[in-house]
Amino acid sequence: MALGCAVLLAACGGDGGADGTPAAGAAGGDGPYLVATTGIWADVVERVACDGPLDVRTIVPAGGDPHSFEPSLQDRHVLDGATLVVANGLGLEATLDDTLDSVEDGGVPIFRIGEHIDTIQLAGEGEDPHVWFDPTRVAGALPALGDALVAAGQDAAVIDRCVSAAQTDLVALDTQLAATLGAVPADRRLLVTNHDALGYLADRYGFEVVGSVLPSTSTLTEASPGELDGLAKAIEARHVPAIFTETLASSTDADALADRLGVAVVQLYSDALGEPGSGADTYDGLLRTDATSIADALTH
Amino acid sequence: MTWLLDPWAWWVEPFRGNVAMVNALWAVLLTATCTSLVGTWVVLRGMSFLGDALAHGVLPGIAIAFVIGLDTTIGALVAAVVMVAGVNVVRAASPLPDDASIGILFVGFLALAVVVMSSQRGGYTGDLTRFLFGSITGVDTTDLVRQLVATAITVAVVLVLHRALLVGTFDERQARLLGLHPRFTRGVLLVLVAVAIVASFGTVGNLLVFAFLIAPPSTATLLVRRVPSIMALAVALGAAGGFVGLLVSYHHSTAAGATMALCTVIVFFAVLIVRSTVTVVRRHLPRMATPGG
Numbered sequence: 016m017a018l019g020c021a022v023l024l025a026a027c028g029g030d031g032g033a034d035g036t037p038a039a040g041a042a043g044g045d046g047p048y049l050v051a052t053t054g055i056w057a058d059v060v061e062r063v064a065c066d067g068p069l070d071v072r073t074i075v076p077a078g079g080d081p082h083s084f085e086p087s088l089q090d091r092h093v094l095d096g097a098t099l100v101v102a103n104g105l106g107l108e109a110t111l112d113d114t115l116d117s118v119e120d121g122g123v124p125i126f127r128i129g130e131h132i133d134t135i136q137l138a139g140e141g142e143d144p145h146v147w148f149d150p151t152r153v154a155g156a157l158p159a160l161g162d163a164l165v166a167a168g169q170d171a172a173v174i175d176r177c178v179s180a181a182q183t184d185l186v187a188l189d190t191q192l193a194a195t196l197g198a199v200p201a202d203r204r205l206l207v208t209n210h211d212a213l214g215y216l217a218d219r220y221g222f223e224v225v226g227s228v229l230p231s232t233s234t235l236t237e238a239s240p241g242e243l244d245g246l247a248k249a250i251e252a253r254h255v256p257a258i259f260t261e262t263l264a265s266s267t268d269a270d271a272l273a274d275r276l277g278v279a280v281v282q283l284y285s286d287a288l289g290e291p292g293s294g295a296d297t298y299d300g301l302l303r304t305d306a307t308s309i310a311d312a313l314t315h
Numbered sequence: 316m317t318w319l320l321d322p323w324a325w326w327v328e329p330f331r332g333n334v335a336m337v338n339a340l341w342a343v344l345l346t347a348t349c350t351s352l353v354g355t356w357v358v359l360r361g362m363s364f365l366g367d368a369l370a371h372g373v374l375p376g377i378a379i380a381f382v383i384g385l386d387t388t389i390g391a392l393v394a395a396v397v398m399v400a401g402v403n404v405v406r407a408a409s410p411l412p413d414d415a416s417i418g419i420l421f422v423g424f425l426a427l428a429v430v431v432m433s434s435q436r437g438g439y440t441g442d443l444t445r446f447l448f449g450s451i452t453g454v455d456t457t458d459l460v461r462q463l464v465a466t467a468i469t470v471a472v473v474l475v476l477h478r479a480l481l482v483g484t485f486d487e488r489q490a491r492l493l494g495l496h497p498r499f500t501r502g503v504l505l506v507l508v509a510v511a512i513v514a515s516f517g518t519v520g521n522l523l524v525f526a527f528l529i530a531p532p533s534t535a536t537l538l539v540r541r542v543p544s545i546m547a548l549a550v551a552l553g554a555a556g557g558f559v560g561l562l563v564s565y566h567h568s569t570a571a572g573a574t575m576a577l578c579t580v581i582v583f584f585a586v587l588i589v590r591s592t593v594t595v596v597r598r599h600l601p602r603m604a605t606p607g608g
Contacts, residue, residue, distance in 0.1 A: 087568040088561070091335045091452040113453035120455060121334060237433060 047168065048072055050097040052108050052115075053081050054288035055147050056128065058298040060101050062184070063160055064169060065177035072097075074111070077288050077296070080263040081107050082234040086114050094118045099167035101160070105129035105144035107286070109233060126163040131156040135214050143232050145286065149215035150192070150302065154185040188299055189219075195306040196220045199313045205253055206309075207246065209260045209269045210234045212285040216305075225249050228272060234264040234286075243272060250276055257312040261285040281312040317566070329565045336565065338454045342462055342518040343561055343575065347553030349466040350527040352473045353511045354553075355546045356504055358532040360484050364414055365402065368421035369505070370512050370525045372398035374428035377446050377521075382431060387446070388461065388513055395509030398424055399502070449520030451561070451571040458517045465514030472507055473546075476500055481542060519572040526576035527553055534583040537590050556582050 048070035051057035057073045072093060075084045081103065086094075091114055094100055102108055102115055104127030119125045132152050134142040146152055161178040165171045197220075204222045206213050210229040217224045226246040229236050249255070250272075257279040260266035263286055273280045283305045289295030295304040318325040330336050357366045376394025380387045398420055405416035473480075483490040483497040490497040508528070515524045531553035535545040560575030567574075 085448060085570060086452045088329075088336060088339065088452060088565040088571055089568050092329075092333055092565075095333070095335055113450045117335070117453045117455050239433075 046070060047098045048096070049099045049101065049164075049167065050074060050094055051101040052103060052111060053286070054296075055286075055298050055301065056101050056103060058288070059147075059153065059157075059181075060160070060164070062181040062298075063157055063164060063174065063177055065173065065180065067173065067177075069169070075108075075287065077290055078262060079287055080234055081111070081286050083110055084108065085110055090114075091118070095121060095123060097123055099123075099163055100125045101163075102127050103129055103144055103146070105134065105142045105146070106233070107144035124163065124167065126160060128153075128156050128160065131159040135218060137211070137214070137232065140211075140232055143211070143214040145212045145232065146215055147298065148213060148302070149219040150185040150189045151219065152215065154182045154189075157182055157185075184299075188302065192302055192306045193220060195303070195310050196222075198310050203256060203313045205255045205313070207250055207255050207258045208283075208285075209258075209264055209266055210236075210285075212261065213259070213283075216309075225253060225255055228258070228266075228269045229264075238268045243268065247272060247276060250278060256315075257281050259283045259309070259312070262289065263287045279312055281308050283308055318562075325566065326562065329562060335452065335454070336561075338456075338459060339451045339518075339561060339571070340558065341459055342451065342454045343557035344554050345459070345462040345466045346515040346518045346524075346527060347531065347557045348550050349462070349469045349511045350515055350524065351531045351549035351553040352469050352546055353504070353507045354528040355532040355535070355542065355549050356473075356480055356484065357508060357528060358536060359542070359545075360504075362504075362508075363529055365417050365505070366508055366528050367525050368402075368417045368424075369395055369398060369508055370521060370528070371421060371428075372424040373509065373513055373516075374446065374521060375424050375431060378428045378431040382434070391513040391516075392509055394424065395513070396506070399505045399509075446516055447520055447522050448570065449516060449518050449523070449572040451518055451564075454518065462514050462518070465510050469507055469511060472503060476503060477542075480504065519575060523572045523576040526579050527557070530576075530579035530583050531556065534579075534586050537583075537586050552582060553579060 049060060050072050051060050052073070053075045054073050054077050057071045060071050061069060074086060074090050074094065075081045094114065095118055100115065100118065100123055102111075102125055106112070107129070108115065115125055129142065129144060129146055132146045132155065134146065137143050146156075157178045161174045164174050199222075206217055206222050206224045208224070208227045211224070211227040211232045213222070214224060214232075216222065226242075226249055228238050228243065228246065230239065230242050250258075255278060258269050258273045258281070260269045260280055260282050262282055262284055266280070266282075270280055284293075284295040284301045285305075288297070288301055289304070293300075293304075295301040330340065354366070357363060373391035373394045376390035376392070376397075377387045378390075379385075379394075380390025401420045402416050405411065405419060406413060409416065411419075479490065479495040479497070479500040482493060482495055483500050487497045490500070511528065512521070512524050515527065519527060531549040532545060534552050535548035539545055539548055556579035557575045560578035561571060563569065563578070564571040564574040
């Protein structure tokens with residue numbers, strides 16, 4: 016009977032097992048590697064190692080929502096075999112936390128970037144996890160990340176040099192973003208988002224977060240009619256020109272609200288990198304693409 | 316076709332030197348044992364709907380315990396007991412049939428759970444979704460110990476109450492005459508269902524634990540008659556379905572809980588189809604049926 020089940024399911028699965036390498040080979044055997052939970056942090060980790068010969072794998076796929084990502088058993092295996100796991104922390108990877116804790120208990124070091132950053136506190140919600148929207152804050156956490164990489168077996172001299180280089184790059188990126196976003200007139204620097212993701216960007220570049228459709232820093236919530244109504248009134252009263260939705264989460268409520276109020280809907284890359292070719296497939300690219308989208312939407 | 320062409324790589328390799336997979340397998344085997352034993356009585360007594368309702372009825376207990384910072388296992392058990400009591404109260408106080416009284420409490424509890432969860436803002440709602448879908452990738456020793464205790468309790472109670480459950484299932488009046496306390500037995504059975512559900516949702520998740528409760532015993536009743544045989548076969552089927560589901564999930568990166576649940580249901584339909592085909596063939600070919608077979 017078990018065999019019957021295997022036959023049926025394996026048949027449904029097609030040749031997924033045949034085309035892939037045997038499972039054990041996928042996770043181990045080909046040298047040491049690091050794991051970053053999201054593509055954003057994988058990109059940052061690669062920079063801190065000067066894009067050197069470092070094998071960095073990601074758990075949440077490009078375009079996947081880190082708030083709600085459910086790890087597979089393969090992911091667990093990959094995590095268990097890593098020399099270092101880099102996570103955002105602060106509750107961003109809510110559905111992954113359980114697994115990460117278990118991996119950490121098994122002896123794999125986990126570096127949670129959020130623990131090395133000066134975070135923004137939100138009333139009733141704790142700390143905002145979307146720290147990557149301020150490159151200067153990320154730059155501040157790089158020395159600690161570098162130390163973690165050295166502890167995981169990377170060359171200290173190389174990492175030292177690369178951390179400085181990466182910090183310089185991030186400061187330059189910050190200047191660029193400030194220039195792009197600086198084009199928005201002062202009275203239009205108002206952000207309405209799908210979920211509360213742009214707190215750090217607003218803090219760094221002088222914007223005001225008017226509200227979000229999902230009243231939470233997580234995408235794992237539902238909009239409430241009362242709060243939506245309050246948000247709609249705020250959008251009208253303040254003449255907010257656009258609502259920013261995101262590539263990763265459903266925007267049904269945001270679209271309906273924008274439609275009702277006659278404001279533009281602009282899509283941002285928030286918690287996940289875009290597909291290759293989207294321009295937002297690197298950390299820098301994501302921030303630049305978003306800054307341009309925000310500046311365009313709010314200026315015109 | 317790797318599972319057939321390279322059986323070592325498909326069936327054994329994932330467990331070698333992989334503590335997480337071995338833990339997951341233990342959790343699945345314990346879950347299958349615990350749920351199949353209780354599930355056999357749930358199926359035989361026609362209590363499936365109550366079982367399903369209980370599976371979701373524990374959610375508000377988990378949510379409330381989570382919000383006020385108590386142990387979620389205890390919260391779940393309390394909610395299950397309250398739900399069973401509630402069903403009995405509605406049944407006694409209203410002219411409604413059983414399924415309606417169960418249904419009312421079922422939706423009421425489910426809605427309460429969602430309302431309580433929605434009051435929780437911030438990033439930690441993931442802990443609550445974990446209860447819905449399980450977290451086979453995060454099974455640790457504490458989970459295994461809890462599952463082991465629940466399974467041990469289940470096995471012990473099922474053995475001790477075997478006669479009372481058996482007589483009560485088929486003839487409640489007879490059970491009363493024999494002094495077997497059928498109402499008490501039924502209450503204990505419901506608590507066992509709750510224990511099985513609560514202990515298992517870490518593995519397969521609250522939404523799908525019902526599959527393990529119902530599918531293997533249902534499949535077993537298609538094949539054997541005697542209750543101990545049904546139980547033994549159900550445990551074997553549940554364990555096999557869970558094992559295969561775990562491996563399919565591993566190799567194809569599908570959701571573990573759902574893959575295992577689907578596996579147990581597929582086995583049911585496979586058996587049903589084979590059994591029906593055999594019956595039809597026998598009927599149409601009366602001469603082929605061997606005498607005394």
